[in-house]
Amino acid sequence: MKASIRGLPGAWVLLLAALAAHDPAQAAPVCRQDDALPTANGVLRRLRCTDAEFPTIDRWELDGQLLLQGPYPIGRETRDDSKRLYVLSSASSPRTHCTENLFLLDLSTTQPRVFRFGVRHACNDYHWASWGKQRSVIAIKNNVRFVYANGRLTPPRHDVALMEKLQFSAYGGSNVFEEIVPFAEEITPAAPDK
Numbered sequence: 489m490k491a492s493i494r495g496l497p498g499a500w501v502l503l504l505a506a507l508a509a510h511d512p513a514q515a516a517p518v519c520r521q522d523d524a525l526p527t528a529n530g531v532l533r534r535l536r537c538t539d540a541e542f543p544t545i546d547r548w549e550l551d552g553q554l555l556l557q558g559p560y561p562i563g564r565e566t567r568d569d570s571k572r573l574y575v576l577s578s579a580s581s582p583r584t585h586c587t588e589n590l591f592l593l594d595l596s597t598t599q600p601r602v603f604r605f606g607v608r609h610a611c612n613d614y615h616w617a618s619w620g621k622q623r624s625v626i627a628i629k630n631n632v633r634f635v636y637a638n639g640r641l642t643p644p645r646h647d648v649a650l651m652e653k654l655q656f657s658a659y660g661g662s663n664v665f666e667e668i669v670p671f672a673e674e675i676t677p678a679a680p681d682k
Contacts, residue, residue: 519547523564527571529595536560548576548593554677555602556591565590568619572596573636575626577614586611592626592641599679603641605634605672609664610654630654634672643670 517539525532530551537557538544544560556562558578565575574593581588589606606612606628615627623637630653635642644650646669654668 517542517545522546525564525567525571525574527574527595529572529598529600532574532593532595534562534564550595550600553600555593555600556675556677562591565614566617568617568624570596573619573624575614575617577612584609584611587613590614590626590628592636594636594639599676601639601674601676603636603672604675605641605643606670607632607643607650607654608669608671609667632670634670641672641674643672646670 517537519535519537521533522536523532523534527550533549535547535549536544537547545557546560546562547557548555548562556576561579563577565577567574572595574595576591576593578588578591580586587606589604589612592603592605594601594603605626611629613629615629615631617627618625623635625633625635627633632644632650632653634644650670651663651665651668
């Protein structure tokens with residue numbers, strides 16, 4: 489049976505039906521490469537993606553393998569000399585207007601590792617990093633230090649000294665001791681099926 493609508497050939501009718509049934513929210517996001525960095529184990533790329541359903545997101549990939557994605561912008565702060573360790577910063581919180589957390593990418597092994605870290609209810613703006621052979625130190629503003637050694641990211645102690653160093657936000661941050669909690673968690677995505 490040959491489909492037609494007012495003289496249109498059958499192939500056009502099928503195409504029009506497919507377009508009418510198309511849901512823009514189901515469309516794949518449109519991504520453009522925003523940054524490409526050669527590393528010790530491949531090319532680290534930041535892709536800026538948008539679609540009809542979500543605001544702009546940043547995706548960080550190593551040779552096509554998704555490592556991290558989140559609301560725009562996820563910016564690169566620093567890296568070590570060997571191009572194996574990278575620190576990225578998340579977008580600012582709409583509530584506090586400060587960086588919500590930082591990310592550490594460890595590209596030193598065949599399976600990259602990703603860590604999210606910072607202090608809850610405080611500003612987590614990147615300050616400095618010291619890259620050592622056995623251990624590295626990454627600090628947020630006011631010298632709040634996180635230590636990375638032997639594949640483990642350790643946050644600072646949750647004590648009065650931490651409270652004295654932190655920068656709080658006037659736009660919704662907290663200064664209640666029990667809510668100011670340093671954290672470091674591995675969020676490495678599952679390895680792709682081979």
